[in-house]
Amino acid sequence: MNKDLITILLVDGISIFIVLFTALTSSYILKEKNKTNVLLRSMIGIIFAGSLVDVLSYAFDLNYGLLNTASIFNDVMIYITCSLLRVFLIVGLICFNFYFNYRFNGKIDKEHLIAAIVIVVISIVSLIINIFTPFVFDVADSKFSRGGFGYYLFYILSFIILLDALIYYIYARIKGGLLKFFPVWFFLIPMELAAIVQYFLPDISTIWIGAALTVDFLFMALQNDTIFRDKLTKLYNRVFLDSLKKAMEKSKKNKNFTAMMLDLNGFKLINDNFGHHVGDQALIITGDLLREAVGTYGAVIRFAGDEFIVILNTQNDELLKILVDNIYTVFDNFNNSGKEKYQLSIALGYSKIDLKNSSIDEIMKDIDAKMYLDKQEMHKLHPEWDRK
Numbered sequence: 001m002n003k004d005l006i007t008i009l010l011v012d013g014i015s016i017f018i019v020l021f022t023a024l025t026s027s028y029i030l031k032e033k034n035k036t037n038v039l040l041r042s043m044i045g046i047i048f049a050g051s052l053v054d055v056l057s058y059a060f061d062l063n064y065g066l067l068n069t070a071s072i073f074n075d076v077m078i079y080i081t082c083s084l085l086r087v088f089l090i091v092g093l094i095c096f097n098f099y100f101n102y103r104f105n106g107k108i109d110k111e112h113l114i115a116a117i118v119i120v121v122i123s124i125v126s127l128i129i130n131i132f133t134p135f136v137f138d139v140a141d142s143k144f145s146r147g148g149f150g151y152y153l154f155y156i157l158s159f160i161i162l163l164d165a166l167i168y169y170i171y172a173r174i175k176g177g178l179l180k181f182f183p184v185w186f187f188l189i190p191m192e193l194a195a196i197v198q199y200f201l202p203d204i205s206t207i208w209i210g211a212a213l214t215v216d217f218l219f220m221a222l223q224n225d226t227i228f229r230d231k232l233t234k235l236y237n238r239v240f241l242d243s244l245k246k247a248m249e250k251s252k253k254n255k256n257f258t259a260m261m262l263d264l265n266g267f268k269l270i271n272d273n274f275g276h277h278v279g280d281q282a283l284i285i286t287g288d289l290l291r292e293a294v295g296t297y298g299a300v301i302r303f304a305g306d307e308f309i310v311i312l313n314t315q316n317d318e319l320l321k322i323l324v325d326n327i328y329t330v331f332d333n334f335n336n337s338g339k340e341k342y343q344l345s346i347a348l349g350y351s352k353i354d355l356k357n358s359s360i361d362e363i364m365k366d367i368d369a370k371m372y373l374d375k376q377e378m379h380k381l382h383p384e385w386d387r388k
Helices: 003-025 035-059 072-105 110-132 149-176 184-200 207-228 238-250 267-274 276-297 317-337 360-381
Strands: 137-140 143-146 257-265 298-304 307-312 345-353
Touching: 003 035, 003 207, 035 072, 035 207, 072 110, 072 137, 072 149, 072 207, 110 149, 149 184, 184 207, 207 238, 238 298, 238 307, 238 360, 257 267, 257 276, 257 360, 267 276, 276 298, 276 307, 276 317, 317 345, 345 360
Parallel strands: none
Antiparallel strands: 137 143, 257 307, 257 345, 298 307
């Protein structure tokens, strides 16, 4: 066994240790059933499997001295493991991309779904073609060698996926202003460095340890983020709202915000008729609908009970109208879908934030009053919603 294979075993072993340690120490996060955790668990599984397969790919390669003779079996194993590694890499990066799309936008849009399908199809078709025409990589006498354009194709596809995540993050920050999002650039650094090292030093396997560090940094951020998250809905909570208030009051820039307060009409009836478990489900769905409607234009906060606050990074009347219409539309679509045995209705009030002439508390009272007026009008049409 030569020193290169020992280095590979050590590096991949470290990446396995990192993901297992991360999974164990963050099990309280992963045990919750939601879409983001499905993606997180997928990333951990892919990195673990990728690290193991990476070791096998080198073990069957005569370039690294573990085996003494070439054979068809070795050739087949190298083909299988090297092909799997490229599929794992692309799928893992797509999970990473989807995670941040869902976190920023509350959903994965059709454009990203279609792009992901296209990239996966290109990857698989390329690897199938490579069996007959080795343009990605070649295996001769149980030794791996780079192919032609196809070898770089997977680097290009990986770069596109990572670049899209970075662009989407920058776009969200521009639209979100002071609103806090994960520092995506911080998570991209390990992967980018690992890819560069892997390209120039192919005898040292670094891709999977870079991925493991990325996921580890992600979970570190998630642990800090739990302070600012409502336990039930996973929306921002009042702790976040308080920190945002202080940041807005201290900042001399980005004063163009709009505050919105929303309340569920007839929420007591949902609890009374179907139980508090269903009521909790209704709150979770409400949060998801609000995030979908607002997108990256602001932050959705669970204020108290069935009350929500949205801080929007705009005072543009035309855009505000679009966002308000979006909110009503997503609730109408939910009610028309008939997915649940109850209907969701909201009362809404909003006000542009002028920190020079009004305090945050005054603004909160203003939007609360406007929301209450809207609620009164709705209750006139539906007296059965009265909480008394």
